Amino acid sequence: MSTSLQDLAAEARHYYYTYRREWLLRNGLHPDRLPPEHSTSFDGGEDRYGRRHKGAWLGVAAFILEHDLDPQKLVQALFATAVGGDAPLPNMLKSRWALQAAQGYKRSERMAVEADVQAAREAARRYIVLNRRPGLPDHKAWRRAILQPEQRNPLVSYVLSLSCGQPDLADDFKHGALLEYLRHQGPYEDALGKELPHDFREEALRLKASMLAQAGVADD
Numbered sequence: 001m002s003t004s005l006q007d008l009a010a011e012a013r014h015y016y017y018t019y020r021r022e023w024l025l026r027n028g029l030h031p032d033r034l035p036p037e038h039s040t041s042f043d044g045g046e047d048r049y050g051r052r053h054k055g056a057w058l059g060v061a062a063f064i065l066e067h068d069l070d071p072q073k074l075v076q077a078l079f080a081t082a083v084g085g086d087a088p089l090p091n092m093l094k095s096r097w098a099l100q101a102a103q104g105y106k107r108s109e110r111m112a113v114e115a116d117v118q119a120a121r122e123a124a125r126r127y128i129v130l131n132r133r134p135g136l137p138d139h140k141a142w143r144r145a146i147l148q149p150e151q152r153n154p155l156v157s158y159v160l161s162l163s164c165g166q167p168d169l170a171d172d173f174k175h176g177a178l179l180e181y182l183r184h185q186g187p188y189e190d191a192l193g194k195e196l197p198h199d200f201r202e203e204a205l206r207l208k209a210s211m212l213a214q215a216g217v218a219d220d
Helices: 003-026 057-066 071-080 090-094 096-103 106-131 138-146 154-163 167-183 185-195 198-219
Strands: none
Touching (some): 003 071, 003 090, 003 198, 057 198, 071 090, 071 096, 106 138, 106 154, 106 185, 138 154, 154 167, 154 185, 167 185, 167 198
């Protein structure tokens, strides 16, 4: 089972319980009567009657990956469009109407990704201007800028490393960059498309296929 897929499943689960709690409180449920943030029906395991449940979250994670969605936006869309007295169930995250609602958030997501990329580039340039020592070669100045803790986006760090001739540094960021790319593939193609190597895209597609295949095995 892919650790990356498990991480995505855990993230979707976290957002689901967070938004469910807020939705229930907005709809008049007293805080003392909130249901527990664990359910064998949703999370898997054995219930009090001895029945085993496989859980919903790996399937949700595979759906998110397959449709290039942001897990928070999908959960947010589900609860924003929910009607009736009962909170939406996790399996509803894989419904057609939840998908359509989440895709409506993509326009703002593209703008946010482009802004994030631009901000990361500017932060690196600003660091070089403010901290560069006389005589320090360009590639070393960029290396120091990329390794600053303010550079939290592994995909941008990967691209910057390649652009300044630091393939060894790019390799350090590559796994995180692949996962970040798969989470926001469309927006990153718009923001970084010309700078992403062809073999990087191919590796990302292989990783995605592997994660989806492993989710299929887990769902059997």
